[in-house]
Amino acid sequence: MMNTNSSADQFTFGMIGLGTMGRNLLLNMADHGFAVAGYDKDPEKSVLLEKEGADNVVKGFTDIKSFVNSLQHPRSIMMLVPAGPIVDSVIAELTPLLDKEDIVIDGGNSHFTDTTRRDKEMADKGFHFFGMGISGGEEGARKGPSMMPGGDEDAYQFVEPILTAVAAHVNGDPCVTYIGPGAAGHFVKMVHNGIEYAIMQLLAETYEVMRKGLKMDNEAMHAVFKSWNEGRLQSFLLEVTTDIFAYKEPGSSTLLLDGIKDEAKSKGTGKWTSQVAMDLVTPIPAIDSAVSMRDLSKYKAMRVEAASLYADEQAGLSVDKAAFLAQLEQAFFFSMITTYAQGMHLLASASTQFAYNLNLADISRIWRGGCIIRSAFLETMLSAWEKNPELKHLLLAPAVQETIKETQPGVRAVVTTAIAAGIAVPTYATCLSYFDAFRSASMPSNLIQAQRDYFGAHTFERIGQEGVFHADWQGEASVQP
Template identity: 60%
Template sequence: MTNENKNQSSFGMIGLGTMGSNLLQNIADHGYNCSGYDNDSKKVDTVNDLNRGNIHAFSDLKDFVQNLKSPKVVMMLVPAGKIVDSVIEELLQAMDKGDIIIDGGNSHFTDTERRFADLEKKGYHFVGMGVSGGEEGARKGPSMMPGGDKKAYEILKPILEKIAAHVNGEPTVAYMGERSAGHFVKMVHNGIEYALMQLISETYEVLKKGLQMEDKDIHQVFEKWNEGRLKSYLIEITRDIFAYKKKGENHLFFNDIKDEAKAKGTGKWTSQAAMDMTVPVPIIDIAVSMRDLSKYKDLRTKASKLYPNEKELKYGNTGDYLAKIEEAFYFSMVSAYAQGMHLLYCANEEFKYHLNLDTIAKIWRGGCIIRSEFLEDIYSAYKKDSKLKHLFLDESIHESLQKSIPGIRTFVSDAALHGIAVPAFAVALSYFDNFRNEEMPANLIQAQRDFFGSHTYELKGKEGVFHTDWEDPNH
């Protein structure tokens, strides 16, 4: 994709907000001529005011498209939903068959599936690409998850590999798989992100209310953890949040923020997709639910007066207990990744995406929000066994998980005794205990279903489906 005509661009970007503008500058840094378009003239002016010779921004779509060399490559970074469809419709009026359209936003994978089929029929190449790393990642190197048209990816590959983050000399971008695979992988990435953020927030509450630690001491905990096996982007930024004060103020700024968490829906989509596929991802489910509960501040305030804590929250020896919390966090973090990767395994079976789980772990090691030291272990597990159905079954992960079990059991039981909510930790433990449970009590549920609704059941050691008239005294 070297550009011989200096008047034309190799890459076009629609949407010149912070992400779009930063990605455009990242592309330009690597020697490519590129163009941007936005219907907001202020954003266009901001990009043009950068005075970079190889970036040109336009407020007219036709001028923007005409400035691109063929095959034209246009990436959209616009809000998910109907606006993506409307931008595509406009583009089709200006682009030619054989050109490439990339949706780099957080589109729902079912929309990407539909758009891929529609554009393929019309003769256009479509790539649904998840992009992770936030503003800084876009500027310095994101993790990117493209899926869809394989031929289009081969054309895009040189530029994407240059602008991606690099880990051990390898770019954090790779072809994910067929049709909507890229956006499905990004959706699961975001679900894992929800789970990890919930675990960190629950950890903070135990440190603050259970161990009654000062903010500066909590900062030191996260600082220490980020130097060990919990090292990750989210632990790192949490450490920094516990040190950030506004100029001229003596208190941590985050204490001024309301305890009502917002969401853009990708965590919910992960839970919905998992439920549709009957794949359990309870740690993601509870993370979504807790964000929802946080919004009911008025109800929580009233309930706090009605149901005050009955006992002193102070746990005891802080130093000894921090090691148990670290074990509990490690255990639950493993569970969050394991549930997400299991969902990807099952999606691969159901949707025939041709995903490679080791490749996904590999490109998540850098640039993205859920990058962590533990992803090296995940990468190794799937590299060793590409058909591994669940991370809990990997020998190396099994060993480290076993050592963390006492910590998670102590942590969850103590939190319950002291009236501190740790639902993500609790569900991580319950998921594990039932995952290793050869005889779940689901036989009783099947009997109940058959009793009240004649839903039938299966029997041990017998082929077929059965029904019992449970109220027949002579049966």
């Protein structure tokens, strides 16, 4: 039964923020035998925590001082509150109550630059601090998430037994590992979310092709998604999509999906991924496209007006449905792999730029279970970096090359057919174009360099000749046809 005694030094771990994620993660810890305490200003959340944790040693608090005093020394406290100023306000309220060597963990989706700052500020005050990305949603928090801790390694080692116990496990491996110094954990979680954006957009575009192009009904689409999820495309996001295409609210004869507005929300992590990728000069067009499409979805009124101005009868695709669905499966696999490859390339760039010393094999390993982007393909990714830790890009891995070559015809067929029919497939198209540019030994960028030098004297480099050059493009040496 619940231990209601709130004497000092009783609880092993504390949680600030008892919303869905915080409460479920704390209950997960309690299920594994840890005495835990939670704090929230909302009394109802503390009551709910104690009710759901009644069979374990769980205590809810609404007074932060009593909460802090109830924890064993050195105290281990995680915050699961909305990213941004709220995190700073919680830290400001919390730190006067702490002792030196206490540990504070930010388990939210904080921007990595904020985590870098907080890491230094807390260290200067004598406290241990680290940021940790957590993926898996409500179910993951309760049954086993994937966790990406980075920052103070000593602090991580102290709480590692708890995190290892509550993490998802795949083939005996816990889906948690020390990621790297500073804000490495939150950076990796941010890129994880960017990949998530792109795969979700690919599934939405797949839905669009099936619905508008192949004129498939919901039942038929559910069958296809279910079949795919039983094969090489198996993934959490495909599983979720399959379930959505079978869900009807009690008493309803139609899918809930058909009653949901086509205006997608976001919390910013996809945008952050695109922004930092541009700063690091590392292209991730699949994620960029997904962010842009979410943004475009919000302009519903303008889209409705444009639809009336540019009305186009959707006659459907003139294709063999079974054959085209096989190509669509290839296209999705090709594009999913390309999305992973872009995200991992960004992690490699960040590892060098920010001295994170990221282990891409370990990151692939902990993403295999618990997290939103888990998929069967992550086993191939793990194997690729285990075989070659210096692998520069996932598309250069031998095992991946075989799959890309096999699925390439499918993505070409889907993109060209959909575009010809006026069906938007921007993320599919950008994955294919990225691949075609990536495999090009000679890009047309020499023209861009010439243009920049022509109008701005920005100089250029020559093939086979050292140095930096500038041409008098309108001078006597110019040749006019």
